Every structure is written in structure tokens, then in C-alpha cells.
Amino acid sequence: MISFFLGFTANGQIAEEFNKWTFRYEYGNYSQTTTYGVWNVEKAAVYPNAGNGISLPGFIELRLPSTTTSTDYGSVTTPNIAKGGARSAYIVAAVRPANVTYTELTRFSLQKSINGGAWQTIQQMSIATTSTLVAHSFTVPVNDFSDNIRFRIINQSGKPLFLDKFAVNHSFVVSSNNSTVCPNTPVTLSAQGSAPFNYTWTSSTGGNLVQTTGATVTANPSQNATYTAVGTFTTAFGTVTDTRTITVNTNTAPTATLTGSGTIDTEPGSVNLHVELTGTGPWSLTYNANGSNPQVITGITNSPYILTVSPDVTTTYSLTSVTDA
Numbered sequence: 102m103i104s105f106f107l108g109f110t111a112n113g114q115i116a117e118e119f120n121k122w123t124f125r126y127e128y129g130n131y132s133q134t135t136t137y138g139v140w141n142v143e144k145a146a147v148y149p150n151a152g153n154g155i156s157l158p159g160f161i162e163l164r165l166p167s168t169t170t171s172t173d174y175g176s177v178t179t180p181n182i183a184k185g186g187a188r189s190a191y192i193v194a195a196v197r198p199a200n201v202t203y204t205e206l207t208r209f210s211l212q213k214s215i216n217g218g219a220w221q222t223i224q225q226m227s228i229a230t231t232s233t234l235v236a237h238s239f240t241v242p243v244n245d246f247s248d249n250i251r252f253r254i255i256n257q258s259g260k261p262l263f264l265d266k267f268a269v270n271h272s273f274v275v276s277s278n279n280s281t282v283c284p285n286t287p288v289t290l291s292a293q294g295s296a297p298f299n300y301t302w303t304s305s306t307g308g309n310l311v312q313t314t315g316a317t318v319t320a321n322p323s324q325n326a327t328y329t330a331v332g333t334f335t336t337a338f339g340t341v342t343d344t345r346t347i348t349v350n351t352n353t354a355p356t357a358t359l360t361g362s363g364t365i366d367t368e369p370g371s372v373n374l375h376v377e378l379t380g381t382g383p384w385s386l387t388y389n390a391n392g393s394n395p396q397v398i399t400g401i402t403n404s405p406y407i408l409t410v411s412p413d414v415t416t417t418y419s420l421t422s423v424t425d426a
Contacts, residue, residue, distance in 0.1 A: 119159040119266075120149040128164055138180020145175050156234060157195060161264045163209070163256035174255035177264060185273040185294030186246035188343055192239045192254065193266035196228050205230040207259030215247045225257075236265055246274050271296035272343045273332050281350045284323050285309075288349050290330075291317045296341070298332030308349075325350045355380025357423035359388070359408070371411040374418060378404035380425035387422045395421060 122133050125147040133140045133147075144164040151158055163175030196207045206227045212220040224241045243252075252269055256262040273294030282288050292300045293316065302313050308326035312318040320328065326349055333342045356379045363372030378384050384401040390412065398408075410418060 119161070122147055122149050122159075124149055126152070128162075135180070140180060141176075141178040143176045143178075144173060145177065155195070155197065155263055157236065157263055157265045159265075160195075163254070163262040163264060165256055165258065165261065169258070174257060175262065176253050176255045177267065178253035179251055179267070179269060182250050182269070182271065182295050184248055185271055185296065186248075186250050187243045187252070187269045188272045189243050189270045190223075190241045190252060191266065191268040191270065192226070192241065192264070193236050194226075194228060194239070194254075195234055195236045195263045195265065196230055196260045197263070198232055198234050199230050200232050201230050205259065207256070207262055209254060209256045209262050211241050212253050212255060213243070213245060214251050214253075215245075216249045220253065227259075228262075230260065243269075246272055270341060270343075271298075273298055273300075273330075273345060275328070275330050275345045275347045277328075277347055277349055279349070281352060282322065284351045284354055285321050286351075287311075288320050288322060289317060290320060290328055290347065290349075292330045292332060292345070294332065296332075297334050298343070299334060301331050302328060303331075304328045320349070322349050322351050352425075353380065355384060355423050355425035357384070357386050357420050359418065359420045365412070368413075369411060371409050374408040374410060376404070376406040376408055376420070378406060378423065378425075380423075383426060385424050386420060388418055388420050390416045390418055392417075392419070 125131050128144060128146050130143045131147065142161060146162045148162065149159050153162065161177050163177065165175065166173050190211055192211065206229055208225060208227045210225045211223045213223055214220050223243060226239050228237050254264060254267060271294060273292050275290065275292050278289040300314065300316055302310055302318050304310050304320065305327045307322055307324035308328055309321040309323060310318060311320060327346055328349065329344060329346045331342065331344050333340055358377040359374060361374035365372065376386065382402045385397065385399040386401065387395050387397050389395045
């Protein structure tokens with residue numbers, strides 16, 4: 102049985118049963134269109150049921166390269182995973198049994214290609230020939246969360262490989278519309294994956310999540326906060342769960358302190374007041390005179406800032422707001 106965990110709709114069942122594929126007993130290059138995309142096999146024969154003297158319940162037989170130096174491998178290639186990548190892959194395979202008096206190894210590899218680029222080997226595996234048919238299981242760490250990633254298994258040396266199961270355990274990616282915000286400023290958090298994950302969110306202290314479920318949630322962090330998304334979905338082979346985290350930092354709120362006083366003896370005249378600023382320039386501040394007539398100053402690059410005023414009457418000046426970069 103060949104299975105591939107890939108879905109493009111929230112209601113998709115993430116399983117490809119190999120016994121639903123087309124019979125192709127002749128070695129050749131084929132494609133198989135399924136609910137979840139197009140699979141490709143090269144130098145391979147397809148047995149949806151046990152056959153060719155092998156009792157596995159549906160398998161692909163991958164041939165060897167034509168020579169020891171050629172790269173025309175027997176292979177099976179998954180559909181494209183547009184978003185989220187994969188955490189691991191699970192493979193079940195076997196070779197034809199034989200009575201041999203020496204160690205005979207069949208070597209095959211799991212590879213990946215990103216955005217249609219060159220194939221990169223993730224891990225090579227081997228199976229020793231035995232006198233009876235043995236299905237061997239391999240769990241291969243992948244931990245690649247790139248967009249547009251495909252996987253393939255190639256048979257490299259030894260004997261033809263009987264591939265019984267090929268399952269890719271999907272992951273997802275998380276992002277935020279801002280990585281650094283002012284305290285208590287809304288931020289949008291998103292989780293994306295090709296598989297139909299259902300997401301739940303938690304946060305560290307001060308994260309202030311507004312929603313805790315869904316692919317997109319909002320939060321109002323009052324301090325640096327780490328958000329954790331747990332994604333789950335159910336397949337024919339059980340429940341898949343993965344966890345991703347993202348951190349949003351908060352800027353320290355800027356401050357402004359107004360000091361100084363003076364007396365104007367002769368009109369016209371002026372007094373220099375001082376504004377001490379903290380935070381990251383450039384700053385903008387708003388002040389008023391006797392509680393009214395607000396004035397805005399922008400583009401302040403230095404602290405302290407000299408605020409020059411020329412009142413006609415005795416006046417009290419107050420700062421009402423300050424922002425920084």
C-alpha cells in the first residue's frame with residue numbers, strides 16, 4: 102500500500118491507497134493523478150494487489166540503474182507540497198527473498214527537491230537479502246518546511262526494490278504581520294500548511310491572545326511573547342500532530358520629560374524649555390499651552406530637544422503624547 106499525506110482542502114482525507122492505482126505490470130515511466138496531486142514513477146511496475154511472486158498487498162517495484170554509474174534510477178515521486186513542508190517520512194519496503202551465503206544489500210535513498218531544483222539526498226537506507234520476505238520500516242527525519250517541496254525514493258544498487266508504503270508527515274509554518282510592535286499593539290498570527298490542520302494557540306505571559314483557534318488569530322502583546330500553534334488532522338492511518346512557535350517582541354514605550362521655566366521681561370521674547378526623550382529617534386511629540394491649542398512637532402532626532410516658546414501671557418506648557426521610531 103502506498104500512502105501520501107497531502108491535502109488541498111480542509112475536508113480532504115490525507116491518504117492515497119495504492120490498491121486504487123492503475124495496473125502497470127510492464128516496467129516503464131508512468132504518472133498517476135490522485136485527489137492530492139500527480140505522482141510520477143520511473144523504471145517501475147505497479148502492482149495494486151500482491152503479484153510477481155510477492156505477497157505484499159499492493160506495491161511499486163523499482164528497477165536498478167542500467168549501469169553502476171548511471172542515474173536512471175527506478176523511482177517514485179510524490180506530488181508537490183505547496184506549503185508547510187514535512188517533519189518526517191515513513192517508508193516500508195522489501196526485496197525478493199533468496200538463499201544467499203553472503204551479505205547482499207539493496208541500497209535506496211529518500212531525496213527532496215525544492216521549487217523544482219536539484220534533488221538532494223536526505224538519507225540512504227539498505228535492506229539485506231534474506232531467505233524469507235521481510236517488510237522493513239524506516240522513519241526518516243526531514244524537518245524541512247520549505248514551500249513547494251517534493252520527495253522521491255530512488256533504487257540505487259542491489260536488487261529491485263518493492264515499495265509497500267511511503268507516507269510523508271506534513272508540517273506547517275507560522276508567521277506574524279509584525280515581528281516587533283509597541284506594547285498592546287495588535288498583531289496578526291498565521292499558520293499555513295497544505296494539509297488540513299486544525300490549529301489551537303497558546304502564548305507565554307503577556308501574549309494576550311484574542312482568539313485561541315483557527316489558522317489566523319490576533320493578539321495584543323504587552324511584552325515580548327512566544328506563541329505556540331498546535332496543528333492536528335486525522336488520516337486513515339491515525340492523527341497527525343505538529344507544533345510550531347513564533348516570538349513577537351515589543352518595543353519599550355518612549356518617554357518625554359519637559360523641564361525649564363523663565364520670565365520674559367521685554368516683548369517680544371522667548372524661553373527655551375528642555376524635553377528629555379527615551380526610545381529610538383526620530384520622535385514626534387504633542388504639547389499644549391494652558392491645556393489647549395495642541396501643537397505637534399515631528400522629526401526630532403536629538404535628546405534633549407530644545408523647545409522654544411514665546412507666550413504673550415503667563416503660560417503653563419504640558420506634553421500630551423510622544424511616539425518614536
